[in-house]
Amino acid sequence: MGIKVDSQTSPEHSWPLLSPKNSLIALLFVVMAFFFMLDLALGSVKIPLGNVIDIVFGKGSENEAWEKIVTYIRIPKALTAVIAGAALSASGLQMQTLFRNPLAGPSVLGISAGASLGVAMVMLASGAAANAFAIRQLGLGGSWLIVVASTLGAAFVLLIVLGIAVRIKDNIVLLIVGIMVGNITISIISIWQYFSEPEQIQDYLIWTFGSLGGVLGSQLYVLAIVVGIGLMISFAASKSLNVMLLGENYARSLGMSTLYVRITVIAATSLLAGSVTGFCGPIGFIGIAVPHLTRSILNTSDHRFLMPSSCLVGAILMLVCDIIAQMPGSQTTLPINAVTALIGSPVVIWVIMKNRNLKSSFA
Amino acid sequence: MKNEVLLTHDLAIGYQNRRLAKEAEKHGRKYPGKVVADNLSLDLAKGELVCLLGPNGSGKSTLMRTIAGVQKPLGGHVTLDGRSLERLSTKETARLLSLVLTDRVMTGNLSVYALVALGRYPYTGWMGKLSKDDETVVREAIAITGTRRFACRHISDLSDGERQKVMIARALAQDTPVILLDEPTAHLDLPNRIEVVRLLKQLARERGKSIVMSTHELDLALQAADRIWLMSPVQAEESGKNIEMISGMPEELILDGRLEKAFKRNGFEFDRESGSFRINQHHEGCIGLVGEGTLAYWTKRALERIGYKVVIDASLPCRIEVSEDRGNRWWRYYNGKSGEPFEIQDIGSVISCIKKNKTGSEIVA
Numbered sequence: 001m002g003i004k005v006d007s008q009t010s011p012e013h014s015w016p017l018l019s020p021k022n023s024l025i026a027l028l029f030v031v032m033a034f035f036f037m038l039d040l041a042l043g044s045v046k047i048p049l050g051n052v053i054d055i056v057f058g059k060g061s062e063n064e065a066w067e068k069i070v071t072y073i074r075i076p077k078a079l080t081a082v083i084a085g086a087a088l089s090a091s092g093l094q095m096q097t098l099f100r101n102p103l104a105g106p107s108v109l110g111i112s113a114g115a116s117l118g119v120a121m122v123m124l125a126s127g128a129a130a131n132a133f134a135i136r137q138l139g140l141g142g143s144w145l146i147v148v149a150s151t152l153g154a155a156f157v158l159l160i161v162l163g164i165a166v167r168i169k170d171n172i173v174l175l176i177v178g179i180m181v182g183n184i185t186i187s188i189i190s191i192w193q194y195f196s197e198p199e200q201i202q203d204y205l206i207w208t209f210g211s212l213g214g215v216l217g218s219q220l221y222v223l224a225i226v227v228g229i230g231l232m233i234s235f236a237a238s239k240s241l242n243v244m245l246l247g248e249n250y251a252r253s254l255g256m257s258t259l260y261v262r263i264t265v266i267a268a269t270s271l272l273a274g275s276v277t278g279f280c281g282p283i284g285f286i287g288i289a290v291p292h293l294t295r296s297i298l299n300t301s302d303h304r305f306l307m308p309s310s311c312l313v314g315a316i317l318m319l320v321c322d323i324i325a326q327m328p329g330s331q332t333t334l335p336i337n338a339v340t341a342l343i344g345s346p347v348v349i350w351v352i353m354k355n356r357n358l359k360s361s362f363a
Numbered sequence: 364m365k366n367e368v369l370l371t372h373d374l375a376i377g378y379q380n381r382r383l384a385k386e387a388e389k390h391g392r393k394y395p396g397k398v399v400a401d402n403l404s405l406d407l408a409k410g411e412l413v414c415l416l417g418p419n420g421s422g423k424s425t426l427m428r429t430i431a432g433v434q435k436p437l438g439g440h441v442t443l444d445g446r447s448l449e450r451l452s453t454k455e456t457a458r459l460l461s462l463v464l465t466d467r468v469m470t471g472n473l474s475v476y477a478l479v480a481l482g483r484y485p486y487t488g489w490m491g492k493l494s495k496d497d498e499t500v501v502r503e504a505i506a507i508t509g510t511r512r513f514a515c516r517h518i519s520d521l522s523d524g525e526r527q528k529v530m531i532a533r534a535l536a537q538d539t540p541v542i543l544l545d546e547p548t549a550h551l552d553l554p555n556r557i558e559v560v561r562l563l564k565q566l567a568r569e570r571g572k573s574i575v576m577s578t579h580e581l582d583l584a585l586q587a588a589d590r591i592w593l594m595s596p597v598q599a600e601e602s603g604k605n606i607e608m609i610s611g612m613p614e615e616l617i618l619d620g621r622l623e624k625a626f627k628r629n630g631f632e633f634d635r636e637s638g639s640f641r642i643n644q645h646h647e648g649c650i651g652l653v654g655e656g657t658l659a660y661w662t663k664r665a666l667e668r669i670g671y672k673v674v675i676d677a678s679l680p681c682r683i684e685v686s687e688d689r690g691n692r693w694w695r696y697y698n699g700k701s702g703e704p705f706e707i708q709d710i711g712s713v714i715s716c717i718k719k720n721k722t723g724s725e726i727v728a
Contacts, residue, residue: 236489253462254485255456295471302477304490
């Protein structure tokens with residue numbers, strides 16, 4: 001009985017590709033660039049796309065008001081949308097793989113709630129309400145403080161959830177625990193709210209609606225740096241996350257340190273979800289929906305490709321949500337959190353319907 | 364001996380337990396925990412296929428986990444490729460020992476090819492990019508295991524048998540001298556079981572892999588294994604050892620009666636001649652059988668199934684003579700009462716005739 005080795009006889013190209021082509025990622029990048037420009041052009045004041053492109057590339061515009069609007073309001077807002085979308089998607093992707101649960105995501109497992117608690121504590125200590133305006137008043141030092149507080153808050157909740165995850169291997173139990181921990185966090189915040197001034201409560205409520213417009217100037221740099229670090233950690237964890245798909249036992253037998261991966265993922269998701277929540281408020285659904293959407297677009301589970309593409313898809317979706325939130329042509333804007341839920345929930349339902357079974361879509 | 368890839372020296376397996384550890388200190392007991400089995404000195408040579416047998420709960424998985432380094436031994440040590448397992452890092456162990464577990468991998472969007480490629484994890488760089496050599500190893504692993512046909516398919520679309528072969532391919536891609544498999548034939552139908560075992564034998568023979576597989580299937584193990592490790596429960600004395608490890612060549616174990624003894628202790632009757640368990644118990648009586656060949660063998664099987672003890676004896680008053688002549692089959696049934704035999708031409712009628720007559724000689728011990 002001989003071993004049949006047909007790899008020599010069969011043509012090379014008949015082997016499947018390990019990962020999708022890079023051109024797909026390039027295409028996603030082009031789509032993102034398009035929506036970025038569209039986001040700059042649309043709003044309460046409609047600016048022609050040609051002029052927007054001129055302003056972005058430094059050629060300026062004859063209309064000074066347009067130039068000011070684009071440079072000082074719309075570009076920071078669009079950049080924030082891109083950063084927030086990428087950060088939330090990357091953290092959602094990692095958490096879904098780590099917990100082997102399709103419903104894991106920053107908003108579900110209480111990470112956003114933890115970040116909110118961090119923000120609330122800073123505001124409580126400094127005697128101001130937790131809102132974007134208060135953050136702005138604190139200046140650069142304050143924005144670092146916000147990032148540190150929200151990241152620590154997020155890490156705190158994630159550590160509790162993960163600590164329980166070590167003892168209880170059941171994903172559903174873990175999910176419920178995550179939701180409960182999130183609830184506890186929220187209730188602490190509401191107790192604090194109860195003893196606060198009505199104006200502060202209103203400010204806090206506005207913060208919970210989410211806003212991409214509040215991140216300006218130096219804060220944008222802080223956000224970009226923190227998210228950049230978080231994304232770098234996430235990309236570095238891609239190889240290990242791939243092995244995690246086989247389950248922890250196989251991962252360990254392949255020489256992977258599960259502790260190392262857990263710490264990496266906690267650090268990355270806390271930085272990503274924590275900082276974005278600190279600055280933009282708790283933005284829901286992007287973290288859950290985008291990884292599913294990306295998996296079904298790319299038809300792969302290779303994190304080396306899923307990670308960058310999820311970031312791009314997340315950025316695109318966030319830009320689209322922002323465009324809708326501005327209600328082009330009108331003077332009103334919708335809270336971004338409501339729009340992401342409006343768009344995100346149908347996406348999740350669509351993915352479930354398409355795959356029949358959310359479980360088979362990844363873990 | 365030469366080329367042993369895996370050795371265990373005085374190994375004690377079990378679970379560490381703080382309470383029991385304290386007690387052990389007080390009472391001067393040897394191990395700090397619940398001992399499943401101890402004094403295990405086993406060896407595994409290059410190119411050897413070992414089947415690990417034992418009833419549920421006898422500690423097969425505990426032994427596998429301990430050998431794989433997932434669980435700490437309570438005492439003694441495991442030597443892998445001449446080096447102590449405790450001194451090896453997880454990365455180094457991953458290059459010496461691969462696992463096929465019962466865990467179901469149900470990840471969607473994960474193609475067979477990508478899954479097998481994950482076996483190269485211990486060899487690739489920080490981004491996990493496969494080199495040309497890595498890819499060759501992966502493709503060879505797929506080709507050898509006969510999974511080439513569905514290399515493009517997703518793992519969630521495979522049947523149990525196909526998935527098991529893919530998991531073996533993944534272990535093969537890990538390129539380790541030792542492969543441990545935890546019940547690789549569970550949930551598989553007979554053709555798939557045979558295929559998997561045949562594949563493992565082939566890997567041991569032709570690739571020099573040392574393979575340990577745990578299984579519940581005695582007949583398969585007796586046919587395929589170079590050696591058997593049998594974990595057999597014994598009456599527990601105190602809280603100490605309650606598992607006895609029997610190891611040896613299958614034929615050796617059968618001939619010197621150790622296998623029989625191990626099963627008898629647990630209330631099973633083991634037939635030394637056929638190497639299988641006796642399911643049928645004799646209560647109808649004794650019947651003689653005259654004849655030879657396949658026809659006689661299957662007649663014997665049919666008689667045993669309906670509860671007769673069959674002896675090769677032409678002198679018994681109650682007997683059956685079988686003969687085959689140019690495609691014609693004859694059964695002559697003497698029921699022990701009338702002298703004339705019934706002449707019957709098909710086995711179904713033979714059995715119903717015997718059932719109707721309900722005769723048989725007394726069973727002589």
